[in-house]
Amino acid sequence: MSVTTTTHLNFRGDARQALDFYQSVFGGRTVAITYKDAGNVRNENEADWVMWGEVAGDNGFHVMAYDVPSELPWNQGDKPFFVSVRGDDADEITTLWQRLAQGSTVVRPLEPAQWAPLYGMLTDRFGVTWVLDVTAPYNG
Structure with missing residues (x-):
């Protein structure tokens, strides 16, 4: 058995832009599924936010991200990671x-x-x- 860890970043409305930026830096492919894509829209203003996203490259780079919906508490904090x-x-x-x-x-x-x-x-x-x-x- 092997185990792999992946950094999962949480945003509030910026996940798609962040994933696109990281893909431009590290290469690889970006996948982003919105709340609308998943049929899970609870706030129309957030329908195009990322519910699940990642950048994965052949070089081993892998990061995941999503937009925390406004109905949930979220604070990026000070140096949380x-x-x-x-x-x-x-x-x-x-x-x-x-x-x-x-x-x-x-x-x-x-x-x-x-x-x-x-x-x-x-x-x-x-x-x-x-x-x-x-x-x-x-x-x-």
Whole structure:
């Protein structure tokens, strides 16, 4: 048996835009099913919101997202999670960083760190904080 975990992001009306943005950064395919598609519209203003969505790429990237309906409580909170993207190719991580950084606030620039050849943190325009780094061999 194997187990896979996938980051599932919750939004309030921005899930489709976020998924499209992440697909433009990481590639892969986007699937988005709206409340209207699923026949589960409870608020006409939210019919086109995403009830279930994902971006999945052949490179292993996978993130899911949905729009929390207004009838349910939701608060993005302050730093409730980070999404970590790790890879062993500095050029690939740098390219992803440059794409993701568009419209983002850089918390820590992508640069060498004591524990990694490259490490950086940014918060994108949807309020999601991303950590990107290049893996380093463990020298325990």
